[in-house]
Amino acid sequence: MLKIVSICGSLRKDSFNKMLLEAIKQESKEVGDMEITIVEIDKLPLFNEDLEIGGDPVEVIDFKEKLREADGILIVTPEYNSGIPGGLKNALDWASRPIQSSIFANLPVAVAGATPGSIGTALSQMQLRQILVAMNANVMSGPKVLVGGVHQKVDSETKQIIDQRTISHLRSFANQLKDFVMMYKKEKNK
Numbered sequence: 001m002l003k004i005v006s007i008c009g010s011l012r013k014d015s016f017n018k019m020l021l022e023a024i025k026q027e028s029k030e031v032g033d034m035e036i037t038i039v040e041i042d043k044l045p046l047f048n049e050d051l052e053i054g055g056d057p058v059e060v061i062d063f064k065e066k067l068r069e070a071d072g073i074l075i076v077t078p079e080y081n082s083g084i085p086g087g088l089k090n091a092l093d094w095a096s097r098p099i100q101s102s103i104f105a106n107l108p109v110a111v112a113g114a115t116p117g118s119i120g121t122a123l124s125q126m127q128l129r130q131i132l133v134a135m136n137a138n139v140m141s142g143p144k145v146l147v148g149g150v151h152q153k154v155d156s157e158t159k160q161i162i163d164q165r166t167i168s169h170l171r172s173f174a175n176q177l178k179d180f181v182m183m184y185k186k187e188k189n190k
C-alpha cells in the first residue's frame with residue numbers, strides 16, 4: 001500500500017480545494033493500493049530562522065514526522081493573487097529545513113487545484129512547481145488538474161464534486177499518481 005500524504009493550501013471550512021482533495025481520495029480508492037491521508041498546516045508558526053535555533057516547535061516536529069512517512073506527496077492548492085497562499089508557502093519552507101535533510105528532496109510530488117475562476121489555478125501551480133523544483137522534489141508533470149469554474153461542478157448540499165468529466169479526469173490523475181509514486185518507491189528499494 002502506497003502512503004500518500006496530502007496538503008491542502010486552503011484553510012477554510014468549505015474550501016473547493018478540500019472538495020477536490022476528497023474527490024481525488026475517492027478516485028484513489030477505486031484505483032487501489034494507495035492511501036491518501038491529510039496533514040494540516042494551519043497550526044504551523046510563521047517560519048523564522050530564530051525559531052529553528054532552539055529546535056523545531058512541536059507543531060513543526062509533528063508536521064515533518066507525518067511527511068516523513070510518505071512515499072509521495074499530493075498538494076492541492078487555490079490561487080491567491082496569481083500565486084500560492086502564504087500558509088502553504090510557510091509549510092513548504094518549514095519542510096525544506098534543514099537544507100541537508102529537506103523532506104521533499106527526491107520525493108515524488110503531484111499538484112492539483114481548483115478555483116471558481118477560469119484558468120483553474122494555472123498560475124499558482126506554475127509557481128508551486130517552481131518552488132518544488134527548488135526543493136529538489138520530483139514533480140509529476142501530468143495529467144494536470146486545473147479545475148476552473150469549480151463552483152458549478154459541486155453539489156452545494158453534499159459539498160462534493162459531481163461533474164462527471166472532472167471525476168473521470170481525476171481517475172486518470174489517481175492512476176498516474178500511483179504509477180509515479182510506485183516508480184520512485186521501487187527505485188528506493190533497489
Ligand SMILES: Cc1cc2nc3c(=O)[nH]c(=O)nc-3n(C[C@H](O)[C@H](O)[C@H](O)COP(=O)(O)O)c2cc1C
Nearest residue numbers: 010012015016017018078079080081082115116117
Ligand atoms: C486573497 C485572494 C486572492 C485570490 N486570487 C485569485 C487568483 O489570483 N486567481 C483565482 O483564480 N482566484 C483567486 N481568488 C479566488 C479563489 O480562487 C477562491 O476564493 C477560492 O474559492 C479559494 O479556494 P478554496 O475554495 O479552496 O478556499 C482569490 C481569493 C483570495 C481570498
